[in-house]
Amino acid sequence: MDKSPPPLSLAAALAMPLPEGRRSSEVFVDGDVEIRFCAPKGYDPQPPHNRDEIYIVAAGHGKFRVGGRVDPISPGALLYVAAHEVHRFEDFSDDFAVWVVFYGPMK
Numbered sequence: 001m002d003k004s005p006p007p008l009s010l011a012a013a014l015a016m017p018l019p020e021g022r023r024s025s026e027v028f029v030d031g032d033v034e035i036r037f038c039a040p041k042g043y044d045p046q047p048p049h050n051r052d053e054i055y056i057v058a059a060g061h062g063k064f065r066v067g068g069r070v071d072p073i074s075p076g077a078l079l080y081v082a083a084h085e086v087h088r089f090e091d092f093s094d095d096f097a098v099w100v101v102f103y104g105p106m107k
Contacts, residue, residue, distance in 0.1 A: 039097040044089040055079040062092025083107040
């Protein structure tokens with residue numbers, strides 16, 4: 001990327017339209033890094049992904065299930081998920097939202 005993009009506020013991310021058939025909006029892509037914004041509603045049906053990923057909780061609270069572990073989460077929490085690992089958000093608040101960072105090669 002030749003130039004740094006301007007800051008993206010939580011309000012601006014929440015206002016971004018979701019692409020047809022997607023649960024998250026693309027925010028930034030450069031090389032092998034992809035940043036998305038996700039604000040699931042009601043249920044989080046995501047499948048395992050083929051890249052490692054990091055989540056940063058932007059708003060709300062809930063629980064994060066990864067493998068057989070379930071942890072409470074709230075704004076500012078940093079979550080790591082290895083490629084192909086089963087994971088999802090559960091019992092989350094109506095205002096729940098996360099930044100998602102996919103990185104590295106497809107596995």
